[in-house]
Every structure is written in C-alpha cells, then in structure tokens.
Amino acid sequence: xxxxxxxxxxxxxxxxxxxxxxxxxxxxxxxxxxxxxxxxxxxxxxxxxxxxxxxxxxxxxxxxxxxxxxxxxxxxxxxxxxxxxxxxxxxxxxxxxxxxxxxxxxxxxxxxxxxxxxxxxxxxxxxxxxxxxxxxxxxxxxxxxxxxxxxxxxxxxxxxxxxxxxxxxxxxxxxxxxxxxxxxxxxxxxxxxxxxxxxxxxxxxxxxxxxxxxxxxxxxxxxxxxxxxxxxxxxxxxxxxxxxxxxxxxxxxxxxxxxxxxxxxxxxxxxxxxxxxxxxxxxxxxxxxxxxxxxxxxxxxxxxxxxxxxxxxxxxxxxxxxxxxxxxxxxxxxxxxxxxxxxxxxxxxxxxxxxxxxxxxxxxxxxxxxxxxxxxxxxxxxxxxxxxxxxxxxxxxxxxxxxxxxxxxxxxxxxxxxxxxxxxxxxxxxxxxxxxxxxxxxxxxxxxxxxxxxxxxxxxxxxxxxxxxxxxxxxxxxxxxxxxxxxxxxxxxxxxxxxxxxxxxxxxxxxxxxxxxxxxxxxxxxxxxxxxxxxxxxxxxxxxxxxxxxxxxxxxxxxxxxxxxxxxxxxxxxxxxxxxxxxxxxxxxxxxxxxxxxxxxxxxxxxxxxxxxxxxxxxxxxxxxxxxxxxxxxxxxxxxxxxxxxxxxxxxxxxxxxxxxxxxxxxxxxxxxxxxxxxxxxxxxxxxxxxxxxxxxxxxxxxxxxxxxxxxxxxxxxxxxxxxxxxxxxxxxxxxxxxxxxxxxxxxxxxxxxxxxxxxxxxxxxxxxxxxxxxxxxxxxxxxxxxxxxxxxxxxxxxxxxxxxx
Numbered sequence: 001x002x003x004x005x006x007x008x009x010x011x012x013x014x015x016x017x018x019x020x021x022x023x024x025x026x027x028x029x030x031x032x033x034x035x036x037x038x039x040x041x042x043x044x045x046x047x048x049x050x051x052x053x054x055x056x057x058x059x060x061x062x063x064x065x066x067x068x069x070x071x072x073x074x075x076x077x078x079x080x081x082x083x084x085x086x087x088x089x090x091x092x093x094x095x096x097x098x099x100x101x102x103x104x105x106x107x108x109x110x111x112x113x114x115x116x117x118x119x120x121x122x123x124x125x126x127x128x129x130x131x132x133x134x135x136x137x138x139x140x141x142x143x144x145x146x147x148x149x150x151x152x153x154x155x156x157x158x159x160x161x162x163x164x165x166x167x168x169x170x171x172x173x174x175x176x177x178x179x180x181x182x183x184x185x186x187x188x189x190x191x192x193x194x195x196x197x198x199x200x201x202x203x204x205x206x207x208x209x210x211x212x213x214x215x216x217x218x219x220x221x222x223x224x225x226x227x228x229x230x231x232x233x234x235x236x237x238x239x240x241x242x243x244x245x246x247x248x249x250x251x252x253x254x255x256x257x258x259x260x261x262x263x264x265x266x267x268x269x270x271x272x273x274x275x276x277x278x279x280x281x282x283x284x285x286x287x288x289x290x291x292x293x294x295x296x297x298x299x300x301x302x303x304x305x306x307x308x309x310x311x312x313x314x315x316x317x318x319x320x321x322x323x324x325x326x327x328x329x330x331x332x333x334x335x336x337x338x339x340x341x342x343x344x345x346x347x348x349x350x351x352x353x354x355x356x357x358x359x360x361x362x363x364x365x366x367x368x369x370x371x372x373x374x375x376x377x378x379x380x381x382x383x384x385x386x387x388x389x390x391x392x393x394x395x396x397x398x399x400x401x402x403x404x405x406x407x408x409x410x411x412x413x414x415x416x417x418x419x420x421x422x423x424x425x426x427x428x429x430x431x432x433x434x435x436x437x438x439x440x441x442x443x444x445x446x447x448x449x450x451x452x453x454x455x456x457x458x459x460x461x462x463x464x465x466x467x468x469x470x471x472x473x474x475x476x477x478x479x480x481x482x483x484x485x486x487x488x489x490x491x492x493x494x495x496x497x498x499x500x501x502x503x504x505x506x507x508x509x510x511x512x513x514x515x516x517x518x519x520x521x522x523x524x525x526x527x528x529x530x531x532x533x534x535x536x537x538x539x540x541x542x543x544x545x546x547x548x549x550x551x552x553x554x555x556x557x558x559x560x561x562x563x564x565x566x567x568x569x570x571x572x573x574x575x576x577x578x579x580x581x582x583x584x585x586x587x588x589x590x591x592x593x594x595x596x597x598x599x600x601x602x603x604x605x606x607x608x609x610x611x612x613x614x615x616x617x618x619x620x621x622x623x624x625x626x627x628x629x630x631x632x633x634x635x636x637x638x639x640x641x642x643x644x645x646x647x648x649x650x651x652x653x654x655x656x657x658x659x660x661x662x663x664x665x666x667x668x669x670x671x672x673x674x675x676x677x678x679x680x681x682x683x684x685x686x687x688x689x690x691x692x693x694x695x696x697x698x699x700x701x702x703x704x705x706x707x708x709x710x711x712x713x714x715x716x717x718x719x720x721x722x723x724x725x726x727x728x729x730x731x732x733x734x735x736x737x738x739x740x741x742x743x744x745x746x747x748x749x750x751x752x753x754x755x756x757x758x759x760x761x762x763x764x765x766x767x768x769x770x771x772x773x774x775x776x777x778x779x780x781x782x783x784x785x786x787x788x789x790x791x792x793x794x795x796x797x798x799x800x801x802x803x804x805x806x
Contacts, residue, residue, distance in 0.1 A: 036089075111276055210344050344361070386404055392431075396428075400427050407420050494518075550576060572584065725754055728751060
C-alpha cells in the first residue's frame with residue numbers, strides 16, 4: 001500500500017501519462033490513454049473507453065455506461081460503481097483489466113466468427129485519378145527457319161477517375177489466315193466498369209465477358225451489363241451463416257461442439273451470450289450436438305439438425321447477372337459484333353432451411369433458352385442437384401438439356417471421403433447463343449469419382465467417365481484409379497492405372513495404361529518430379545523454382561521428355577528487376593537424345609509498366625489490379641525510398657530513382673492490406689513516419705504514398721532538476737509560433753528512467769514549449785527550444801532544466 005491508502009501503482013510524486021492496452025478475459029480490446037496520478041489513482045479517457053467496450057456490452061448496458069461517462073472527460077474505477085463494470089490496473093503488464101461484467105450485460109459473442117476485414121484500419125485514400133499501362137514484347141526464334149515471325153507486343157491497363165474505371169487489352173502480332181499471314185493490331189477488349197461495393201454490384205459498358213450458370217452457354221458481347229456478387233467485394237464473408245443459434249451461460253462452463261458425432265472444438269467460456277450460428281458445417285445434412293458442463297459439474301445437451309446448401313451463396317444471399325448487346329462470333333480473336341442483338345442473365349437465391357434455386361434466360365432473334373437449377377440436401381452429408389434447360393431456335397427447332405448430380409461427404413473424425421456422380425443429356429436440337437444451329441455431337445455424358453482418405457498420408461481416388469456420341473462420333477469411356485502416399489514433408493509418390501476406349505478414328509491411346517511418379521517439394525517455391533506413363537511409353541523429368549515478386553528474384557526450371565520416337569528438352573528462366581521483368585526459354589526437339597538438336601526454338605519476353613497516381617509517376621513490373629507509388633518528400637533530396645512486403649528481410653518490391661517512384665504492383669481489390677516503405681540511408685534522426693500505411697483498394701485503383709514530411713526533425717536531451725535527472729516525467733510539447741491556418745495538437749512528452757527524452761515530428765526553424773505534469777493534473781513550464789532552420793534531422797538539446805531556453 002502507498003501513502004495515500006491505495007496500492008502503490010505510481011512510485012513517483014507526479015502524474016504520468018501513458019497509453020496502455022485495455023483487456024477483457026484473454027483478449028485485448030485496444031489501446032487507451034491513461035494517467036497515473038501522484039496519489040496512486042488511474043484515470044482513463046471516457047470516449048475511448050466507451051468505444052472499446054462496445055464489443056463487450058449489449059445495447060442496454062452500453063447505453064447505461066454512456067449515460068454515466070458521457071459527462072466526464074476522464075474517469076476512475078470509482079465512477080463505475082453503479083454500472084456493473086469493474087476495472088483494475090496491472091502494473092506488471094502495464095494494462096488496464098476489465099475484471100467484471102455481469103452476464104446479463106454481455107454482448108452476444110460469435111465464437112466461430114470468420115476473419116473480419118476492419119475498415120477502420122484503413123489510413124490512406126486512393127488517388128482521385130490513376131492509370132497504368134502494361135507493355136510486353138516477345139519474340140520466338142526458330143533456328144532452322146528461313147523466315148522468322150515478327151515480335152508480338154501486348155498492351156493492357158486501366159484508367160480510374162473517381163469511381164469509374166476504363167480497362168482495355170490489345171496486341172500487335174502475327175495473325176494466321178487460311179491463305180495468308182498478316183501483322184496487325186487487335187483489340188481484345190475495352191470497357192468501362194463502375195462498382196457499387198456497398199451493394200455488391202458492378203456495371204459494365206463496352207466489351208463484355210458475361211457470366212453464365214447451369215446449362216447456359218458463353219458468348220462474347222458488346223453492350224451493357226450488371227452483376228451482383230457478394231464474394232467479389234467481401235473476401236472474408238461467412239460461408240456458413242445459418243441463422244440465430246445462441247447459447248446463454250449463467251456460470252463459467254466447458255462447451256463442446258460435436259458435428260456428425262465427431263468433436264469439432266472444446267472451449268472454456270465465461271458467463272454471457274454466445275452465437276454459434278457460424279459453426280462450419282459440411283455440405284449436406286449435419287447433426288450438431290452442444291454439450292455444456294459448468295463449474296458445478298452439471299451437464300446439459302443441446303441437439304439439432306442443420307444443413308448447408310453449397311450453391312456458392314450464403315443462406316439468405318442472392319446473386320444475379322444481366323447483359324445486353326450485340327454478339328460476336330469471332331471467339332479468340334478481336335471481337336466482331338456483327339452478330340444478333342442478344343440478352344443473357346441469371347438469378348440465384350439461397351434460403352434458410354430450403355433448397356437454393358437458380359433461373360437463367362438467354363435470348364436473341366434466332367434462339368431463346370430458359371434454364372433452371374436447384375438441389376436437395378439429403379441426410380448424412382448428401383446433396384442431389386438438378387439443372388436443365390429448354391430452347392427454341394429458328395434453325396434447330398425445340399430442344400432440351402438436363403443434368404443430375406449427386407454428392408456425398410463422409411466425415412470420419414478427422415478424415416474425409418467424397419463421392420460425386422454426374423449425368424447429363426443434351427437433345428440433338430438443344431440450341432444456345434453460342435450454338436444456334438443445335439449442333440451437339442455428344443448425347444450423354446457420365447462421370448463418377450470416389451476419394452478415400454485412409455490416413456493423413458495416404459489418399460486414393462477412383463474415377464470413371466463415359467461419353468455417348470451421335471452419328472459417326474462413337475463412344476468414349478475411361479476408368480482409372482490413383483493413389484498418393486506422402487513419405488514425409490518433402491517426398492510424395494503417386495501411382496495409378498486406367499483403361500480407356502476411344503472411337504476408331506481416335507484409336508491411339510486406347511487400352512490399358514499404368515503410371516507412377518515421384519515428387520520432391522522441399523518448399524512452396526521448388527518442385528521436382530520424375531514420372532512414367534506406359535500408354536505412350538512416356539518418361540519425364542522436371543524441376544521448377546518459381547520466382548518472387550521482389551527485386552532481383554530469379555526463377556528457373558527445365559523439362560526433359562522421352563517417348564518411343566521423340567525427345568524434347570526445354571529450359572526456362574525469369575528475372576524480376578526494379579523497372580521490368582524478363583523471361584527466356586529454349587526448347588529442342590528430335591527423334592533421340594543424340595539428335596535432339598534437329599529443331600530448336602528460343603523465346604524471349606520483356607515487360608514493363610508505366611503507372612501514374614495523382615501527379616506521381618513510376619515504372620515497374622506488371623500490375624494486375626491495384627498499385628501504390630511510393631516517393632520521397634523533397635526534404636529527403638535524392639535519397640531512395642523502397643516499397644516491399646517484408647522490409648525486415650530486405651525483400652523489396654520496388655525502389656525509387658530516375659524513372660520515378662517505387663512501384664508496389666501487388667495490391668488486391670477490396671481487401672485491407674499493408675503498404676510498407678523505408679528510406680535507404682536517411683539523415684540521422686529523420687522521422688519517416690510509421691513505415692506502413694493500410695489501404696483497401698477499389699477496383700484497379702492507385703495510391704500515391706509520400707515518404708517523409710516537413711516535420712521531420714527529432715530532438716533528444718536529458719531533463720534535469722537541481723543537477724539530477726528527472727525520470728519518468730510526463731508532459732506535452734506545444735508549437736509556439738503558429739502560422740495562418742495552423743492548429744496542431746500538442747504532442748506527448750516523457751522521459752525514461754535516466755531522464756532521457758526524444759521528441760519527433762518537429763518543424764525546422766520553429767519554436768516549441770515543453771510543459772510537464774505535476775500532482776492532480778497541474779502543468780508547469782519546463783523549457784523552450786528552437787529547431788535550427790538548417791537541421792538535417794536530429795537536434796541534441798543536451799541537459800535542460802526548467803526555465804531553459806535553447
């Protein structure tokens with residue numbers, strides 16, 4: 001106990017300000033400003049405490065707490081006596097601990113909640129205007145050919161202004177026709193995109209790639225489209241939301257969750273309300289049992305049945321797509337929209353406790369089709385899916401298609417088996433937008449697969465397929481089995497057999513075949529494999545080491561293949577530079593190893609990217625979605641800044657220089673992520689900021705990240721009083737010579753146990769006042785100092801005493 005009748009949590013005769021974690025049970029709620037007073041009390045910031053307690057208290061309890069604390073700027077534990085919430089301060093861990101919340105005050109806690117993408121963590125907004133252009137040039141040289149192909153140049157990129165994106169892709173290269181070859185420029189696609197992420201909706205205008213479902217067919221279109229899909233904008237969506245399943249505990253208890261007879265998880269929970277509706281379920285029907293054993297030894301069981309409808313939607317969610325425009329019949333080439341005007345669209349809805357349904361419509365003047373899809377979830381992890389469609393075509397008349405699939409999942413307590421069956425029938429006259437003539441060579445297709453997991457190291461699969469052709473196409477069938485055995489973490493062996501039958505016109509490959517392979521994979525980058533297949537007397541050796549999206553990263557590999565009458569060897573390598581990436585490959589062919597050089601080809605590719613964001617320019621490697629340009633503040637002169645994902649390991653993605661900013665080319669849309677940065681050889685004491693910014697990029701967006709600031713100076717020194725160092729003093733630093741429009745907040749000031757202090761984010765040529773806290777929140781002027789106008793980053797104030805002016 002201290003001299004003030006309380007635990008001696010502050011051995012110093014003055015107030016001390018600090019920021020500490022606020023904890024509840026085993027989790028941290030966040031950081032909160034706290035003042036340790038000279039008389040051993042601790043005071044917390046009221047607004048911060050109310051915000052952090054929002055996840056702990058239910059609405060009624062939080063409203064009661066708000067009514068108590070809202071009139072107070074800061075509060076102590078004694079102010080919470082009437083609220084049912086109790087606090088303590090732990091000097092050992094420097095944390096404030098919430099030691100009591102009544103069970104009836106607890107908010108419902110989702111104990112199986114999926115990862116949450118915290119939008120409050122985002123600290124930087126995207127550029128109002130950004131753009132990038134990827135350029136790739138490739139050339140293949142045939143060593144024995146007299147005439148060589150001309151190089152191929154590919155261009156793709158995007159421009160974003162506000163929330164509107166224009167994206168395109170084009171190429172310049174050889175185009176082979178029936179009678180001649182031309183060297184021409186071709187547009188692959190060009191379109192405008194507008195996102196409404198709050199509604200999970202995306203609009204298109206221009207070249208369209210319509211999404212299709214079930215029995216619908218794909219056709220390229222030029223026009224307008226819209227699609228709604230939650231998974232496009234919400235990566236961390238719950239895949240198993242099942243409705244309101246809550247557990248109320250009056251006493252501390254051990255809770256066990258059993259899924260289909262197997263223990264899924266055991267938890268020790270405090271009194272309160274818990275939501276387990278996000279318990280991961282298996283495809284099909286699930287028997288769930290919740291066993292509660294409280295501290296008195298009493299045991300209660302809660303059992304229910306629930307099913308998961310795996311149609312790629314959360315129960316209660318829906319998705320749709322609708323596209324209208326002229327169709328193109330030039331698949332794989334530059335679109336040519338001289339086809340008929342057409343519409344394609346679909347709608348799918350998932351329900352709580354009922355099968356999901358889907359409908360689709362495709363229509364043009366020549367052909368119309370209506371499709372549907374649904375499924376029934378069966379007991380013990382089974383699912384029965386039906387889809388079908390009918391069509392009406394000017395050329396083919398009326399046709400139809402239908403499919404049925406059966407899936408079964410077997411949960412064996414840590415091991416799992418899967419069975420899947422699928423049968424489809426297409427009538428001779430079933431037509432679609434991409435097949436208005438109703439030209440269907442296959443009448444029936446059947447497939448089946450069963451996978452058995454014998455242990456964590458042994459897996460086997462049996463599969464078969466059958467295609468019944470029409471007219472002269474004949475039938476095709478295949479049945480086979482493959483087993484995998486993981487010898488250890490690096491070595492895996494694979495072996496299998498199969499028997500196949502093809503129509504007489506494709507008799508090559510029919511009959512019995514066996515295969516075996518040995519895989520060595522020491523890490524995710526390196527993989528080597530040796531395999532043999534008897535059908536073609538094929539033997540192959542391969543090795544691949546993939547590159548990384550980092551400076552000076554190299555990837556390479558090779559493949560050697562031997563058949564009865566042919567040998568092929570290929571080697572390849574890739575390199576990632578700061579402003580470009582390149583790859584090279586060389587292939588050789590021949591009837592045997594001794595004559596493998598009969599035909600040789602060498603290919604080279606070089607690519608770069610030009611990017612722009614709010615006036616900042618940079619060149620780097622290929623951008624696929626979003627990007628960040630990291631550039632130095634003028635106070636850093638010509639020093640280099642670097643961007644990367646793991647700067648602690650010196651793994652840079654890009655660095656700035658004569659060709660502009662450092663390019664971070666690897667940002668994904670609608671996911672909160674970090675952009676890390678640093679400065680090579682910064683001035684001593686230069687304050688570059690936190691070294692990381694958090695972003696949530698919209699679709700194909702760009703960021704301009706400035707490293708450094710006008711307030712880059714740091715000051716150090718030792719605070720003394722009567723010749724003795726003042727340890728653990730708290731206070732604030734205030735800018736004195738304010739200029740028009742400036743309203744900076746005071747910065748915290750504190751000393752360590754030997755009186756040393758450091759103050760960052762200071763402006764050159766400006767004057768500052770340091771005040772220290774005394775008992776009961778009083779402040780006293782300590783010293784003043786001026787930052788030299790020509791400072792390069794660090795000012796040493798030496799020993800300073802109250803009243804000192806520097």
